Amino acid sequence: MTLSNAQRAHILVEALPYIQKYNNKIVVVKYGGAAMTEEHLKKDVMRDIVLMSSIGMKVVLVHGGGPEITGMLNKIGKKTEFVNGLRVTDRETADIVQMVLCGRINKNLVSMLQSYGGKAIGICGHDGSLIKARKISEQLGFVGEITDINKSVIEDLLEKGYIPVISTVGCDDDMNTYNINADTASSAIASALNAECLISMTDTPGLLSDKNDQKSLISKISVSDASRLIREGAIEGGMIPKVQCCIEAVRRGVKRVFIIDGRIPHSILIETLTDEGIGTMFA
Amino acid sequence: MTLSNAQRAHILVEALPYIQKYNNKIVVVKYGGAAMTEEHLKKDVMRDIVLMSSIGMKVVLVHGGGPEITGMLNKIGKKTEFVNGLRVTDRETADIVQMVLCGRINKNLVSMLQSYGGKAIGICGHDGSLIKARKISEQLGFVGEITDINKSVIEDLLEKGYIPVISTVGCDDDMNTYNINADTASSAIASALNAECLISMTDTPGLLSDKNDQKSLISKISVSDASRLIREGAIEGGMIPKVQCCIEAVRRGVKRVFIIDGRIPHSILIETLTDEGIGTMFA
Amino acid sequence: MTLSNAQRAHILVEALPYIQKYNNKIVVVKYGGAAMTEEHLKKDVMRDIVLMSSIGMKVVLVHGGGPEITGMLNKIGKKTEFVNGLRVTDRETADIVQMVLCGRINKNLVSMLQSYGGKAIGICGHDGSLIKARKISEQLGFVGEITDINKSVIEDLLEKGYIPVISTVGCDDDMNTYNINADTASSAIASALNAECLISMTDTPGLLSDKNDQKSLISKISVSDASRLIREGAIEGGMIPKVQCCIEAVRRGVKRVFIIDGRIPHSILIETLTDEGIGTMFA
Amino acid sequence: MTLSNAQRAHILVEALPYIQKYNNKIVVVKYGGAAMTEEHLKKDVMRDIVLMSSIGMKVVLVHGGGPEITGMLNKIGKKTEFVNGLRVTDRETADIVQMVLCGRINKNLVSMLQSYGGKAIGICGHDGSLIKARKISEQLGFVGEITDINKSVIEDLLEKGYIPVISTVGCDDDMNTYNINADTASSAIASALNAECLISMTDTPGLLSDKNDQKSLISKISVSDASRLIREGAIEGGMIPKVQCCIEAVRRGVKRVFIIDGRIPHSILIETLTDEGIGTMFA
């Protein structure tokens, strides 16, 4: 792409209404999927986040970390069982989850944000007791459901100008660690913060009206229609909980909730700073 | 220009280091020439200013208004004399200057900035006694030289998030009005504010090493070299006072001082947000 | 008047309860009539305003400018038509109105306030989009009715210690300029600010119970009685809209609304700082 | 005095430059003598103080209380001895001094200031350890000399908008109470606060060039001339320590130091708010 600087400037100016729309507003980004595993996408996302922060958005980055956790469990020869797609999480496993999420992935993201000129702090559910949790069932062990979000930690960091980077590990009063689903956590955090916007990065184009046709993207859907599609089986598998988190966020007051395709470079920027809605918006 | 949104996003990201460089910094723009008289350029500049403000720069807009003043003087049939290129300014003329600058040009600029989503207040040297002045000579009447800049007015407006738009009319303790050269005023204001940057918009490409060759642009020049060029006659005519204002600003601590070509659309943005230096920088 | 300083001091002390009553309260002054056209009255009013500001009132000065506008229109040979006493205002006329109000009258008032030691900034409806307006009718052109008051501009200036001086020019989203009646504007501004007091300066003693007897001043009147007097024709001509603005201000929560005689030197001070009510108070 | 309200208003306006001069400045008033014992003078002073506070001065009132202390000592039949004009102060006497100063005089002044609409708090050297002291000599007992002024107590009260009323009782680390000379204390307090002005109320017109001629008032004197007058014996008796306190205050940076005649009604106001200097100013 060989553009003159005048053309570049023109493009910047075209972003102005979008910049104004999100100025000083909280935008929660659920980061995951290919955007997290492919190095060039990861770099793009981190630069996008720093840009959004630099032009006045209050970005909160929430991440999980499936593959790296599995890698570490394999490395130390820890076998884990799955029940209904959820990893049975004994104390040792929960420790590994915490260590990989909070010590490796989280701090590496912080490091990358800082290297692009951002100002970031990495926290998890233990810091300021951000995410209080309890067991979903005895069988699953330390797989947690959220009982409370102590949002003041995030607000304190935003007020001081930091990008909070959040590992979705939960805590309780007995110093236990819980593995929390990142979609659920980002939805709960966005709701607690009364965020302007929740963006969930996935490895799909968004909601499809025909699941066999990647071109049948639904640009905008009401929460009632989305609920109906789940009931009718039009949405299935791993998309069901993701969509439910989006519905929940809308119901609890988040103004704009998007599922976008993290495989497309700069998809968050395209969604927030151009006239193109590249994924599905819930309203 | 048909660009995908991904390409647009990429261009935004490329601006990141420049956005970070000027974040929360004061940028004084001396507005004038073709950029002020040609409607499409004017609109571009105003949108550029709003964009710069939206992404965190503290922009101060300083303007003069030669042609419109002349137009109004003609309209009311007021004849004026020139001495060494300076308009002899009797009290009636000074009143017309004030009226046109502060009442027409200034408020129209404010109106345009507001319509693009900016937050602007238009002031002149009387407001908060911003520009104190005295006569240069009895012969020239109310042509003023600056005796003091009361910068707190500007700082108060910047602190509250406004773009100050400044008409270069001066005041004294006896309620007189002075016509102040806008280049001089913008240089004095930038110095008083300890600005990061002063950008002077002209109708030339910048300083030329060969005045007959528009392509011989000097990208960067030291203040001693610039002084030498004036002494040697390489800089001449109307450019001499402009260059002297730039030299003065550098000497009084403004970090970056530019003369740029206001005839090029988005020239301020190109100068501040891309890797291209389109005019001449004084250092 | 030859008074000893002890007598002077005594008089200052007598003003104490009034000073305390208005301390830190917003007082909107609608400035106009003889107080604006006669030089010695003008100087008195400006010194009164600076005094009121110096002893802790938050004064907001609102002005129109009939005669000077007419003078300028005549000077450039612009003919204007009147319909029901309202000037038909085409775009060129609106431009002249804005230029004279915002560029001449407004800045001259600011200059005078500053010369008496006050701290003033002159703004109009364009600044911070303070007065949003629309056409009253197509026939009248850019004669505006107010659709919104963005009071934060005034609040920001008051918070920083300035006396806001306001030209009653209105704006819309398309950069048009509207001529706004100054009585209406001052009433709307006082209401929006939840002002303690609105003082309207006129060239009459106040409301008269017998319009042929200048001595028949009504010191205090209820809004219902005032409305009745209008219906019964006891109030007539130019006083009708003035009185209606006062009634409207009381109804929208302004605590004290006065019509006072601007032809009397220091009438504002007498009204606010002595036990004499010199005009008519609406309650 | 039958003045029209217009005349009253005019007089208020004439005070404007003085109001502006002292706006937000610290003025320490040493209160004593006839102004404290004669009821109508006392009321005048308290109203003056409230006025000064209401129009923006930061007034600090410092008082002693000779006659009332003697009265109470007599009442309880306590005999006291004098050495070189200083009361020998045993522990019981010191207790009485504290009780009368801090419990009677101080709180009565506060009560009067409050009843005139002022906002006052009465403190002494114990509060926040404002005045640290030690014995001048064993012989004199608890007659103290100041070792330190902890000015933050006063600054805290001024910041919150109170008029601090100060009894000149000193403290040490062993919970002793000291009788401190009020002239010395007010000079030390004004110096510590870097006050704009110290006004010492006395029962004389000020410094006289001829001590037998009450008309020979010296309006303004340099500290070196004042020192010389003391050395030469032109100043004598109780005026010596008062003048020394004034000299000391000027030397330690207080901008304007006055001795005024407290027997004249409103003498403080006349000194601060009119063009008449009624006492002696040290410079």
Place this chain on the structure above:
Amino acid sequence: MTLSNAQRAHILVEALPYIQKYNNKIVVVKYGGAAMTEEHLKKDVMRDIVLMSSIGMKVVLVHGGGPEITGMLNKIGKKTEFVNGLRVTDRETADIVQMVLCGRINKNLVSMLQSYGGKAIGICGHDGSLIKARKISEQLGFVGEITDINKSVIEDLLEKGYIPVISTVGCDDDMNTYNINADTASSAIASALNAECLISMTDTPGLLSDKNDQKSLISKISVSDASRLIREGAIEGGMIPKVQCCIEAVRRGVKRVFIIDGRIPHSILIETLTDEGIGTMFA
């Protein structure tokens, strides 16, 4: 008691939950009885107060002063009459009450708090018109009932980090002084401040279920049960008004109200910083 420092540290740590419970909360202490007359108890209480302040509680100390007032009245030979146990308070008596409370007891407490490293200011009902009052009956003279608490004085001092020490003298708009019951005043002050806790120090163990058995302490009682005990005569004499003040405080929103035994060293600390409730708590 010979404890190792490790044991001491352990005891400090055991206080942690109590420290956290009262952190940044307002605790009003009604000080009186033996704790005020016995020197070693007085010192203990003052050190306790400083400790409580140092570890983050916002302590407000309210005191009366019966015995010392009587002592002073005797000393000056002033006879006073009692009606229904209330001292008939003529103006002279009221003056003595004010003088002893505000000038002696109050400042001595402040002095002691300061000597232990606390930061205290002593005030009474006149300061900032804290306690507005009127006569209970003409017969009793200046015995006052509270009409208003101007809590901003206390809030201002707490905000600046001071321990307010309050003499329960009341004021009115005519500069009268009222003797106010200290139990009533502390209850009204705690209610006005929305205090976390009101602690009333008495010379009894608390409420007894059997008034002849000092061991029959009621640890916790509801306000309805306490009211019933008064009606049934189980509470009698001087305890009735004390208990009524406690009931009133609970009803007006004070969270924890205690009557404790001031004769026990450190009883306030034991109540607030250990697991032992040593008096009676009203809930």
Place this chain on the structure above:
Amino acid sequence: MTLSNAQRAHILVEALPYIQKYNNKIVVVKYGGAAMTEEHLKKDVMRDIVLMSSIGMKVVLVHGGGPEITGMLNKIGKKTEFVNGLRVTDRETADIVQMVLCGRINKNLVSMLQSYGGKAIGICGHDGSLIKARKISEQLGFVGEITDINKSVIEDLLEKGYIPVISTVGCDDDMNTYNINADTASSAIASALNAECLISMTDTPGLLSDKNDQKSLISKISVSDASRLIREGAIEGGMIPKVQCCIEAVRRGVKRVFIIDGRIPHSILIETLTDEGIGTMFA
């Protein structure tokens, strides 16, 4: 230990001067050794930290994590080499160090502090680029020496009331991770923060005058004497770098620097809140 609550209260009061001494002061604790590996000591330290924070100290906790890092390296079968007692740290090892320090140890400490009622956030050198570092030598790999401390991250957290818990991992501009010695880091952090106090927890009683006699503790030593002891060989082995860090901290302005015996329960509290100095103080 059976103590009455009165005795407990007395002990609390005895801590008062120490509480006052450290009120609002920064205390950096280097946490390590037995206090970190033995569970009951760990719990004691965490409760001590929460107590110190609750009573007004600004505690900063800095930790390393030797044994747990070795454990994890063994678990994944990673062999590491040592050169001069320093672990050769390749990129994979550095990743493990970061993961264990920041993900396990750090968050577990935060969790424990939170469970005792503290308010903590766990960060490392990447967060806000707190610890900038570079390689000591190519041979040692990612063993870092500190090039800069960006203290604003810590100050921001302290200002918001958090206990910052810091893993001593360093960063550079290329997203590398460095293993930083915790003694060095805590000394550099204490210096950068201009801390009141640095406490280094070790598994020794402190400095010994006779290294074979555990009773020969040196309570206080000057930095010059400490330097001499190193030169003379009286201090040896692992104590040398610890002592050098203490010397460095004193030289760079930390007021009190201690080496204390972390094996003694509550040793930090004993050092800061009692009259016993249990370790060695550098001055």
